[in-house]
Amino acid sequence: MKATVPSELKKLYRQGRVVPFVGAGASMSLEWITSVSAAAQKGPSWSEMVSEACRIMGYSDPELLRYRGTDLQILEFFGQKMGNFAPLTNWLVRKFDVDDSAIAGSKVHTALAALINSRTYYTTNYDDLLERALRLGGRQVKVVARERDMGGTEPVEVVKFHGDFNNPDLMVFSEAHYYKRLRYDSPLDLKLRSDLLNRVALFVGYSFSDVNIGLLFDQLNELLKSLPDSDNGKRAYIVVNNPSDFEYTLFKRRNIEIIPTYGDKRTETLFEVLEEIVA
Structure with missing residues (x-):
């Protein structure tokens, strides 16, 4: 069954008002061969x-x-x-020792890079696959991990919400790290609140199967509650494969609308959603 993207989300994308938030599922969708192993590798x-x-x-x-x-x-x-x-x-x-050719061959990363009306991306991934995909797609990218990175003239920002390999001191790993972030007062928290004014977040590559994701969504929902209502009352969407009442109930509590996909080919269905948004 083909996923149906809400018409209001497609309209918001055309207006440049969709902020993609990219999770581990995107990195896990990528497969590549390393120089030391003939077996396919995944994030x-x-x-x-x-x-x-x-x-x-x-x-x-x-x-x-x-x-x-x-x-x-x-x-x-x-x-x-x-x-x-x-x-x-x-x-x-x-x-995450990945060649450019593997990233260029990733349907999900290519589709993310093709969201040309989105000029700000957020990710909780530590790897650099998203920004590399954007650059391979011909887009100039500014990586933002801390306050001093903000600003500049690059047309696309990739905000590393949990740090990255180039900023290991900012990487969010542990319980203490999350408690610190849940204060909602870091420069990146303030930036996110600003970036979502009159915009909506689109979560791809996330699920409740990872223990840290519930905390992340609670954090973002707390930030979203302080913003005025959007034009259509929606603040966030999430792509979920084979959702059940469990996901619908938990995401509804966090004011996040599910875009359901079905079947076992998660990469293919996620790609179809991203492709339909820009159609």
């Missing part, structure tokens, strides 16, 4: 990253720590035990 999920953190600390079975606490608490434990998150960051950098 790691949040759960895979936490499991690797457990192994770095010497726990061969990550479920032993998951029995003790949440993923965010495990990462808090990691930061305390290891002294910093450099070992985990280094692992992520190696996992």
Whole structure:
């Protein structure tokens, strides 16, 4: 069944009023071959990253720590035990060793870059796949991770809401990091509130299967509540594959409207949604 994009979202896109918010699912949709392995590689999920953190600390079975606490608490434990998150960051950098050809061949990243009426993108991903895709699509990009990055003349901004490999001190990993961000008073929080004035957010690559996502959406919903009503009463949309009453109920509470897709080919259906927005 082909997804149907709400007509009001397509209208807002034509008016340049859609702000894409890109999550881990976009990076996980990309497959590539590395120089050391003939097997296809994918970007790691949040759960895979936490499991690797457990192994770095010497726990061969990550479920032993998951029995003790949440993923965010495990990462808090990691930061305390290891002294910093450099070992985990280094692992992520190696996992995202991706050639330009693979990014250019990614339907999802190509479709994101083709949203030419969107001039500001947000992402919670640490990798650089989104900005590279935009540049490969011929667009000039300014990466914003902290206050001093704001401004400039580049026509497209990619806001790294949880930091990135070039700003490891800003990477949001642990429970303590989230508590700090939930104050809603960082320069990026203030920028997001400003960027969403008379605009709507479009979430792609997100689900409630990752433990940090509920906290992120609560944070964004808190910011959105302080904004005036949009023209159509909507503040955010999210693409969800095979949604159930579970997703509809939880996203409705956060004032986020679901764009449903169906079937097992998540990459294909997400691509179709992005393509239909600009049609």
